[in-house]
Amino acid sequence: MKLLIENVKWDAYLIFKYGIVTIAAIITALYCMSFIFIDTTGLEKVVSVLIFTDPVMYGFLFTSVMVLFEKDAHTHEVIAVTPLPVNYYILSKAIVFTLLALVSGLAIIVSAQPAYFQPLLLILAIVLSASLFVFVGIVGVSFVQNFNQFILIMPLVLGPACLPLLHYFDLVNSWMFYLIPTQACLILFSASVSITEIWQIIYALIYLIIWNFYAYKWAVKSYKKRIIKTDTYE
C-alpha cells in the first residue's frame, strides 16, 4: 500500500512534467469559460457528453502517451526490477488519471450549473469510466511500439466506444447498445444531471464494475506479457 502511494505521487509529478496536466487544464478552462457564458438549461445532455468524451476519454489517450514515453525511455524494465508490483503500477495510473478527470469534470459541471445535479452519481460516473479507459489504454498500448502505430489502433477502441452516442441522442434505438460499456457510462453521466430510471442506474453501476474488473486483469496481463518481458532493445 505504501508503495502504491509512492507510485501515485511520482505519477502525478510525471504527468505534470510531461505537460499532460497543463493540456488538461487548458481544455478544462475552455469548457468552463464557455459554460459560464452559455446558458446550459436544456443542454444537460450535451454537457454530460462533453464531460464524458473529454476528461474521461483523454484518460485513455494520456495513459497511452505516458506508457509510450516510458517505453521510449526503456524505464519499464527498471520498474520491473524494483519491488513495485505490476498491479500497483497499473492502479497508480488509473488513480492519477481518474483524479485528473474528476477535477476537470467537477470544474466543468460547476461552471455549467445544471438545475438538477447528483454529485455522487457524477463522481461514480467519472471514476468508473476514467479507470476503465485507463485499463483499456494500457491493453491497447501494449500491442504497439510507437505513437504512429497507436494512432492506427485508436479507432478500434474509440469507434465502438462512441456508438452508444447514437442511442443517447435518440438517433437509433436498440437493446444492443446496452452491451457496450460506454452505454453504461453515458447513462451514469446523464443520471447525474437529469432524472433517470433506477434500473438504468443499477445496470450501469454493475456493468461498469464488472468491466473495470476484467479490464484491470487484462491490463495487468498485457503489461506483464507484452511490455516488460519482451522489452528488448533489438
Added chain:
Amino acid sequence: MIQVANLIFRYPNQEIDTIKGISFKIEKGEIYGFLGPSGAGKSTTQKILIKLLSEYKGQIQVMGHDLKSYNNSYYNKIGVGFELPNHYAKLTGLENLKLFASFYEVKNVDLMELLHKVGLTDAAHQKTQDYSKGMKMRLNFVRALLHDPEILFFDEPTSGLDPVNAKNIKDIILDLKAKGKTIFLTTHNMHDADELCDRVAFITNGQIMAEGSPKALKLKFGKPLLNVEYQNSGFHLAEFELENLGQNLEFRNILESNKIISMHTREASLDEVFIKTTGEQLTLTD
C-alpha cells in the same frame, strides 16, 4: 550465492534453445564475469537471473532459495545495471534516483553521495534528457546501488565510457567486492574481465566453453612469450615460449651472435585463451 544447474531457455518465438544447458556457481563476495560474443546469450542469462524471463528449465538457487520461490521482495536484495541508458528524460538525475529509491525498503542511502561517486554532482539537478551518453551510463550504474543490494548484476558497465570514468567504475566495483557484495558481470571487454573478475565463463552459442580464474585460464590455455628484437644486417623480431627458454638453442644462438635491441615478455591474454577455447574471435564493440 548463485547456483545454476542445467539451465535451458528458449524464447517463445524461436525454433532452438538460446541457452543450451549451462551450469555455474557464484560464491558470496565474488566477481563473476560472463564473456562472449554478441548473441551468445549473456543478457538472456542475466534476464533469467533477475526474473525478467521465467519460462526456463533447470534449477536456479539464489541466496539458498529456489529463484521461483521469490516474490517481488527479491528486488530488495539485487541491483541491476542495464546495458543501455533508461531514465525518465523529464526528471533530473537526482529525481530519477529518488523515484526508484522510493520503491525499496532501504531508504538511508545518501543519493547525492552516490552521484558524487560517479562525478555527477554538478549534473544532479539537470534533466537526464540533457545528459551525454556517458553521463546516462554512469547514472545507470549508481542506480543499481541505491538500495545497497547484496547481489549486483552489471551488463557492460564500462561500455561507452572514457578511460577515466571507466577506471572509476571499475574501482567502485572492486570496492563493492571488498564490502562483500556478489557481482555478476557481462562484458565483451577482455581487459575489464581480466582486471575485475575472480572467475570468468566463456559463453558462445548458449554454452559455457571454459570457466575459471583469468590467471588459471591463461596458465592453462595460453603460453607466455618472449619477444626479442635484434640486429643482424637489418632488424629482426623473434618470439619464444618462456618454458624451457634456457634450453632453446635458437634463442641462445641469437643471444650469442647478435646485437640485442630489446626483449619483452608477453603474458598470454584472455583474448587468446578465448579464441583457443571457443574457436571464435570476440567481436569488439568498444
